[in-house]
Amino acid sequence: QKEVEQDPGPLSVPEGAIVSLNCTYSNSAFQYFMWYRQYSRKGPELLMYTYSSGNKEDGRFTAQVDKSSKYISLFIRDSQPSDSATYLCATSNTGFQKLVFGTGTRLLVSP
Amino acid sequence: DTGVSQDPRHKITKRGQNVTFRCDPISEHNRLYWYRQTLGQGPEFLTYFQNEAQLEKSRLLSDRFSAERPKGSFSTLEIQRTEQGDSAMYLCASSLIQGAGSGANVLTFGAGSRLTVL
Numbered sequence: 001q002k003e004v005e006q007d008p009g010p011l012s013v014p015e016g017a018i019v020s021l022n023c024t025y026s027n028s029a030f031q032y033f034m035w036y037r038q039y040s041r042k043g044p045e046l047l048m049y050t051y052s053s054g055n056k057e058d059g060r061f062t063a064q065v066d067k068s069s070k071y072i073s074l075f076i077r078d079s080q081p082s083d084s085a086t087y088l089c090a091t092s093n094t095g096f097q098k099l100v101f102g103t104g105t106r107l108l109v110s111p
Numbered sequence: 112d113t114g115v116s117q118d119p120r121h122k123i124t125k126r127g128q129n130v131t132f133r134c135d136p137i138s139e140h141n142r143l144y145w146y147r148q149t150l151g152q153g154p155e156f157l158t159y160f161q162n163e164a165q166l167e168k169s170r171l172l173s174d175r176f177s178a179e180r181p182k183g184s185f186s187t188l189e190i191q192r193t194e195q196g197d198s199a200m201y202l203c204a205s206s207l208i209q210g211a212g213s214g215a216n217v218l219t220f221g222a223g224s225r226l227t228v229l
């Protein structure tokens with residue numbers, strides 16, 4: 001079993017839709033949770049990160065972490081075609097060591 | 112500061128040849144990571160350095176792989192006797208760690224070096 005599980009998609013939505021992207025993880029030592037966006041043939045770029053449980057909002061993006069169920073979510077409001085990319089969740093422990101990534105979910109937003 | 116730079120962006124080689132990738136991290140960053148990403152998968156950790164010290168290596172890093180960061184600045188990843196299974200995107204990332212309690216380990220990635228082994 002992978003430490004971080006993520007549905008690979010693809011997830012296809014119309015422009016303006018609310019998108020929900022999710023991951024589950026198995027290691028309760030993970031404390032930091034991140035979302036990266038990766039366009040085709042590019043490196044991942046950080047969207048946002050959260051520490052422990054709770055919500056964090058940045059513009060159209062909201063990240064949620066539920067440590068009791070080991071569940072991570074990213075919500076995108078008013079989705080745009082430019083949001084079409086692969087979204088990677090990642091986690092790390094408090095030891096500031098390596099990030100562990102999910103498989104990535106490919107999102108397609110059609111105009 | 113132009114971010115994390117990787118070179119070459121794409122390398123095509125024949126099986127059995129050696130290849131070397133270079134990574135120039137963000138100048139003030141003390142941590143440097145190498146990840147490998149195959150099609151349809153997330154990045155998989157290979158190794159990381161804090162300054163010039165290599166602190167952890169994944170079991171994915173076979174004896175044919177060697178990484179160095181001789182002066183704590185740029186890093187090289189060499190693959191000897193390449194195999195078709197080595198075909199992947201090799202991603203470099205860097206971060207600044209200032210000690211316990213300083214927050215998340217936020218990695219900044221380069222654009223990657225794509226390896227194709229024929």
